Amino acid sequence: MLDSSGTRVTGGTLTGVTASGQPGAVSTSAGGALTHYGGFLGCITLLPGLDTDSDGLSDEIDPDNDNDNLTDLEEVGGGGFVPNTVTDLNNPDSDADGASDGDEAVAMTNPQDSTAFLAVTEVAIGLSAEAMVTWSARDGLSYNLFGLDDLNAPGTSTLIANVTAAGGAAPWFETTAMADDVLTGGADSRTYFVEVAP
Secondary structure, three states, rough: OOHHHHHEEOOOOOOEEEEOOOOOOOOOOOOOOOEOOOEEEEHHHHHHHHOOOOOOOOOOOOOOOOOOOOOOOHHHHHOOOOOOOOOOOOOOOOOOOOOOOOHHHOOOOOOOOOOOOOOOOEEEEEEOOEEEEEEEOOOOOOOEEEEEEEOHHHOOOOOEEEEEEOOOOOOOOOOEEEEEEEEOHHHOOEEEEEEOOO
């Protein structure tokens, strides 16, 4: 809790937000599970109908206006990315590439570049029932490549490979990664997808 004298107390289950000499600056403590708003902060909403993500919370009290799994503070400060990159707190996909800003934060791809997102980019079929799968990647990240033979049974995907990417230039260290998949068991087609390894 930050009281009117500027003293911060943390460690409890309640986060207190107070203002000294209203309408002065407000500070919050991130240590609590509940939030108490002192003074008239949180008692009135100036634009109650402004709800960018239609989640029932007005933007004034919603910590994530666009529901992209990045807080508004992370978006305006760029702290969800390395390097720090500011994103649009009212647009879940700042660069309109089909990957949300939150997904790009997980994949560590550039949320301001519509050509930069995690995706399989090529599947090259060889002569001996094998496929070389290539995807966009970032230096130092580990990726899991999965194969799926039946689109109607998504729970039956198989881990093909775990690959750590290498290469790329600063600041985003963009590169590609690849893995070889031998088609076995009579599979005549396979769908591939990739994720950043947990």
